[in-house]
Amino acid sequence: MRSDKGRGVNGNLNDFDSMTVQRESLWLAPYAMHSVDTAGREHKESSHAYRAPYQRDRDRIVHSSAYRRLAHKTQVFTGEKGDYHRTRLTHTLEVSSVARTIGRVLRLNEDLIESLALMHDIGHPPFGHAGEEILNECCANCGGFNHNRQAVRIVTVLEERYPEFPGLNLSKEILSGQGSRIKGEKSSGRGQALLEVQIVDAADSIAYDTHDADDALELGLLNLDELLELPLWGDAARRVQSEYSALDPQQLRRAVVRQVIDILVTDLVDTTTARLKAANIQSPAAVVGHDQQLVMPSSEVFQRKTQLEKFLFQHVYRHPAVLAERSLAGEALREMFQRFSEHPEGLPEGFRRHFEQRGVARVVCDFLSGMTDRCALEEASLRG
Numbered sequence: 431m432r433s434d435k436g437r438g439v440n441g442n443l444n445d446f447d448s449m450t451v452q453r454e455s456l457w458l459a460p461y462a463m464h465s466v467d468t469a470g471r472e473h474k475e476s477s478h479a480y481r482a483p484y485q486r487d488r489d490r491i492v493h494s495s496a497y498r499r500l501a502h503k504t505q506v507f508t509g510e511k512g513d514y515h516r517t518r519l520t521h522t523l524e525v526s527s528v529a530r531t532i533g534r535v536l537r538l539n540e541d542l543i544e545s546l547a548l549m550h551d552i553g554h555p556p557f558g559h560a561g562e563e564i565l566n567e568c569c570a571n572c573g574g575f576n577h578n579r580q581a582v583r584i585v586t587v588l589e590e591r592y593p594e595f596p597g598l599n600l601s602k603e604i605l606s607g608q609g610s611r612i613k614g615e616k617s618s619g620r621g622q623a624l625l626e627v628q629i630v631d632a633a634d635s636i637a638y639d640t641h642d643a644d645d646a647l648e649l650g651l652l653n654l655d656e657l658l659e660l661p662l663w664g665d666a667a668r669r670v671q672s673e674y675s676a677l678d679p680q681q682l683r684r685a686v687v688r689q690v691i692d693i694l695v696t697d698l699v700d701t702t703t704a705r706l707k708a709a710n711i712q713s714p715a716a717v718v719g720h721d722q723q724l725v726m727p728s729s730e731v732f733q734r735k736t737q738l739e740k741f742l743f744q745h746v747y748r749h750p751a752v753l754a755e756r757s758l759a760g761e762a763l764r765e766m767f768q769r770f771s772e773h774p775e776g777l778p779e780g781f782r783r784h785f786e787q788r789g790v791a792r793v794v795c796d797f798l799s800g801m802t803d804r805c806a807l808e809e810a811s812l813r814g
């Protein structure tokens with residue numbers, strides 16, 4: 431049997447594995463995570479005839495039901511505000527797109543990056559962070575709720591797609607990468623995350639900073655002039671206007687959003703490249719053992735980005751219209767948690783059979799957090 435570590439038990443590689451090793455050794459940087467060095471999967475599997483390990487991980491995530499449901503989950507704005515703005519799924523695809531761009535220029539493992547990006551928000555409950563806060567309160571006596579931890583739970587326990595094992599049996603680098611996103615569990619002596627993981631974190635923040643601002647403009651919660659007072663947006667607008675003199679407001683807005691992404695990505699690539707060189711990083715082990723994170727923006731851009739985030743927090747995430755929606759959604763979730771905890775017989779059979787082993791509260795939480803916004807609102811209004 432060949433293990434998914436790339437090499438067979440007798441140390442030989444099949445033709446495709448050899449090709450992957452060759453291709454990666456030609457293309458990937460020495461500090462990138464090479465497929466052949468994977469720590470493998472919890473449950474041993476044969477290697478695939480023509481798909482590399484992280485490529486298989488990516489496919490398993492894309493075919494999971496938790497991934498599909500991201501299409502109908504809130505990023506910041508629920509479906510009540512129409513359906514032209516970002517959802518959790520389109521956010522995920524933007525993160526993947528930005529992360530792969532950065533990963534390719536730094537010659538990192540794009541399959542690993544894509545897998546990490548596509549699963550990074552898979553554990554979000556309905557109604558975004560508002561839903562997360564409510565479920566965390568409801569589960570205070572049984573370990574709480576955190577969307578990053580739930581993502582790991584989904585891919586190791588809750589997805590039931592294979593007769594041989596629970597979950598998706600993903601490569602260990604994906605699980606530890608997602609695990610490193612859980613706040614408070616980061617500095618447990620495991621060192622820094624791989625560069626591929628650090629890139630996805632950085633791309634997540636570039637994507638939401640820019641697209642939340644873009645959506646807020648589209649929805650009329652902000653106007654462009656307010657944003658242009660921030661140096662990051664002001665500079666981007668000046669660059670656009672030096673190239674195009676007569677753009678209408680909508681064209682200007684879109685061009686500025688593109689420019690802001692470009693500024694953030696270029697700065698991150700340049701700064702990270704310089705840091706890798708200065709620290710003479712030559713292997714993934716050196717990345718993990720380094721005393722600091724290597725993927726960073728410059729201090730000037732970091733400052734400007736922080737300023738933008740503070741602005742968005744005040745003007746968008748705490749906008750009365752967003753807060754009102756959040757509180758309604760939160761109440762719906764809290765009411766459902768109470769109702770199903772008191773009447774767990776109302777849960778589908780696939781969940782009821784886990785009561786004994788997992789406890790009713792945890793099973794109710796798994797059920798509710800897996801719901802889409804629409805499903806949760808329907809369920810709440812049917813019985814509320």
Ligand code: MG
Pocket residue numbers: 521525550551634
């Ligand atoms: Mg995200």
